[in-house]
Amino acid sequence: MTELDLYLAASTRDNTRQSYQAALRHFEVEWGGLLPASSDSVAHYLAQYGATLSISTLRQRLAALAAWHQEHGFGDPTRNPIVRKVLRGVQAIHPAEQKRAAPLQIEQLAQVDSRLTYLIECTRAAGDRAAALRHLRDRALFLLGFWRGFRSDELSRLRVEHIRVVQGEGMECYLPRTKTDRYLKGQTFRVPQLSRMCPVSAYLDWVQAADLQDGPVFRRVDRWGNLGDDPLNVDSLLPLLRRVLATSEIDAAELYSTHSLRRGFASWAAANGWDLKTLMEHVGWKSAQSALRYIELADPFNQQRIEKSLKDR
Known part of the structure; x- marks a missing residue:
């Protein structure tokens, strides 16, 4: 690894780099995509996995593809309107509530x-x-x-x-x-x-x-x-x-x-x-x-607040 490569690697957090590498492998190896990619191929990739991958995972895959193209001097295909429309369509057809970990009391x-x-x-x-x-x-x-x-x-x-x-x-x-x-x-x-x-x-x-x-x-x-x-x-x-x-x-x-x-x-x-x-x-x-997004309210249904108001009437 050259000094240039060393500094370039250090500019990105390790877990971000690893997740991006995994995303690129999925696009190239599992799906069979080619890099550099066209906006049309990225849109078809999203459509292929829209029903099986979460919207947050798809966004992460797009971020990885965008980073690869930017680093290698190519235009970013993920910014094309068709890609954004497909992503919105996936979100509309496959809505999913975001899972959150239980807070430790x-x-x-x-x-x-x-x-x-x-x-x-x-x-x-x-x-x-x-x-x-x-x-x-x-x-x-x-x-x-x-x-x-x-x-x-x-x-x-x-x-x-x-x-x-x-x-x-x-x-x-x-x-x-x-x-x-x-x-x-x-x-x-x-x-x-x-x-x-x-x-x-x-x-x-x-x-x-x-x-x-x-x-x-x-x-x-x-x-x-x-x-x-x-x-x-x-x-x-x-x-x-x-x-x-x-x-x-x-x-x-x-x-x-x-x-x-x-x-x-x-x-x-x-x-x-x-x-x-x-x-x-x-x-x-x-x-x-x-x-x-991290705060779990003590009275999530506002039951206590409303009941207090009812009693005060």
């Missing part, structure tokens, strides 16, 4: 924290270093993911050398790249020290027990208690999360995803009087629309 977070704390004590007493390390890691991951509202890829990219603990106040987590950081300036997230379910103490317990001086924060722990050098793969976080929830006796663990921590915090903050601007700044959202 504060009571459930407390249940997970209590269970993992108990397991840490038991495995330490039994001399099972590997199991104790895994429980310490998972506790830090849950508490940091919830209170900071991190995305799964942000959790996997946290590095010890980019975290600074301020005793008695909290810690600062620097990420050189985030999803909304278009200009790659990096962003620092502040995490508060709390009196209970504290993400800072959970982080310190984990890195001290694992003797981490630098490198990825969250890593694989093998059966002998050895730590991997690489960060946990983003795809491994979902089964990890659901396994911990099931172990903590949270009902219907399969309904939760890695977005559940982020949605849970946003819903908790909104229910506790956080204004939208403060919530956006804390989590890192750039638009109110993005933030509102």
Whole structure:
């Protein structure tokens, strides 16, 4: 890889690049399309999979095709009106409600924290270093993911050398790249020290027990208690999360995803009087629309509000 290739690769987030590569393989290999593509072929591709792929997946496939053509100096066929019309037609004929992960409630977070704390004590007493390390890691991951509202890829990219603990106040987590950081300036997230379910103490317990001086924060722990050098793969976080929830006796663990921590915090903050601007700044959202999609209202049917009005009459 040349220096030019290295810098070009670094300009795109790893998971975005991987998803785009998968989308291009689907277009070329599975469907038999050719690159560069014509707007007519892209329209036929959408029509072929309009009944089987979700609208969000089709949009992602179009984004991948657009990026390939732009990078290689070709005109973007996805901007043609016929492509946009076909996409709207697919959405009209195959409407589908957007699936959202169940938000992790504060009571459930407390249940997970209590269970993992108990397991840490038991495995330490039994001399099972590997199991104790895994429980310490998972506790830090849950508490940091919830209170900071991190995305799964942000959790996997946290590095010890980019975290600074301020005793008695909290810690600062620097990420050189985030999803909304278009200009790659990096962003620092502040995490508060709390009196209970504290993400800072959970982080310190984990890195001290694992003797981490630098490198990825969250890593694989093998059966002998050895730590991997690489960060946990983003795809491994979902089964990890659901396994911990099931172990903590949270009902219907399969309904939760890695977005559940982020949605849970946003819903908790909104229910506790956080204004939208403060919530956006804390989590890192750039638009109110993005933030509102994550908030689960405490009274979604407005039943309590209406009943109160009826009683006051």
